[in-house]
Amino acid sequence: MKKYVVSNVIFTTFFLMIILPLCYLLYDYIIHYGATPAAAKGPLNVSDVPYNSVNKDFTGVEEYASKVVVLMYHQVIPKKKLKKHHFQDNGELEETIITLENFQSQMDYLKENHYTVLSLKEFELFMTGEKRVPAKSVLLTFDDGFKNVFEFAYPVLKDHGFPAVHFLITGLITKENVHYKPALHQYASIDEVRKSADVFDYGNHTNMFHQKNKNDMSFVTAYDKAEVKEDLVRANEWLGQSITFAAPYGEYNEETLEILQELNTKMAFTVNPGYAEPFGRSLEIPRWQVFPKLSLDDFKYILGE
């Protein structure tokens, strides 16, 4: 019996040496599949991303706005590319998704009816009362940093010459470019973020805190102030320059506001419907979510017509 021990031990060692690392790689692949394909390590290089500080001259406009509509979008996907997982159990589209076709017609409407789409800079100046903007002004915002927004909404916005604000979950922005796949829950890559900076100003949507705990509480309200602050700082560092924040799921509390003040955040947005007015609460700016079911008439209603 004993005479085989040596060869058995040698073989077993050899086997483990080869198979274990391979198994680890496989395990690693499975674990990371579907989540993020490796987050971008390096921060967004500030010099690559000129701060989108368009500041148009609105003097001589007939009528000025007393309030501005802020629209909130998440995902924009063409009808053809919608998959089963984009729908809820009752057959309705997920609330965060609107079809590219709807988005296109909304943007066309804004263009045809001579709406002024504000840049973040113009909106900031409007909020502080330093600037007057035309009566029909809107601010477009996107949450989360989904790849489909860069893939489908970006060209439309660029076409119409509309700027927008995009709140990124910086920890989910990927290092490598991948093809768009409707079946996957994909976030944008760092390259896409850079290239789209001519349309988007980027905002802070936390680094990795866009999650909920067991009790269905957003991390932002569930964690200690210090931890939340650390995450927001990390996102700000990644973005390089960020003057604006949107709380995941719209959940925040007094502590969140304190953190924002400490971080010198100029503006923060909620998900509560309402209109932005100068000298209002700049850390709790209301936004209208554009739901998938919204008709063009509803859209006009939101715009205040």
Place this chain on the structure above:
Amino acid sequence: MILIMTIVLFCIFGLFHTIYMFIPLYTSRPQKQNDPSKETGVCILIPAYNESLVIKNCLMGIQNVNYTNLEVFFINDGSIDNTLKILDDLLTLKKTFRRKLGRLNHERVNDLYRSQRFPNIFVIDKENGGKADALNTGIEFAEKEIIITLDADSVLEPNALNEMNKAFSNNKVVAAGGLVNIVQGYKNERNAFTPSFKISGLIRFQVVQYMTAFYLHKATQAKLQSMTVIAGAFGAFRKSILLEAKGYRKTVGEDMDITLRIQELIGTKMKGKRIAFVPEAVCYTECPESFKNLFKQRIRWQKAFVDCIITYRKSFYRKMNFTASTYLLFDSLLLGTLSAYSTLLVPVVILITMSHLKLAFLLLTISISLAILQNIATLIVSRRYGHQYEIKDFVSLLFFIPLEVMFYRVTGLLFVSIGTIIYFFDKEGWSRSERIGKQIVFHKEGNVTKNIGG
């Protein structure tokens, strides 16, 4: 979804292959040599249908066997060539009479002959009825306790029966498979019949495959009591179990069929009995030398397999024990047959979609590593049973292994896939492989005497 299935299948695959390596490594031990157990009566049945090319070889192997309590039956299954005449020339046949058991049905027997030169060799001349029918006829005439079935192109190693006999000294063993080596993988030298690797790639592939199948897979299955095929080329059974199983059934793969029937019996009436694998009991058989014939052989095997799965579909987990059913359904059916299609399709799908390249590469690396490790384990285990290559053969074997894994295994998958499809269109098909008739000269055993008839 497809991805998850692939990964799950792959994990089962990895698990089975790991088991196949480690169980033989840690448990396979040659039987003790100092065991001169009493010779139980052995009866060798050799069905022969048009075997004029190889029958002489087979007879020579039998004459070299170191076993005295032995009867041999050549069953001429209505050959239309001169098989019977060759046997007559070699054995000097004379008509004789013997009572039959009368328990199994078979085609009409024309005559029973006995050799005048070797009185324990008999020849049954019967109407053609197929291999199963021929074997049943042989069982009817056999008077010894243990029945050995041998293909006409198989040649017994001189000590094979003694080793088989040792295994049967254990009362629990009701059937046993011997180790089948490929005769073309050996060379005749002046004083030895030794393993050699100076052969064509197609035969190399089969040599490596047989070695892995027997030294690793069959050894593992026997250990886990899940033997599903006792190779028809060299199998051993207690006559009582063959009668209990009502003899052989006429089918494409009568060897797998009888093994599964015995497994059913073990799972129901004969709990505690087992099927053994005896790697020391060696026989040499010929393998197809051309791609076409290899293809035919493998298609036939696969048809036999599918046929058995369908025939026994209701017995799994009910009549057969857990490990045997699991082995058959998961390893042979799921991994061996069903996943063959996906394995063949995966590269195509990946090339078309270009997604999961990394995963595909990773899985490929793992399977290649597993295959290579398995081949190494085969070499280690086979060496313990005296199957040892010379250094230069060993080196070329090492170089051949990756080739085998990447090229020949894929070919094997192709055979399996095609065979399964063909089964559903044509259940009959070719009945046997080509015969070559390579000479074997045993010199190694100095004490080999022509003990037959002595």
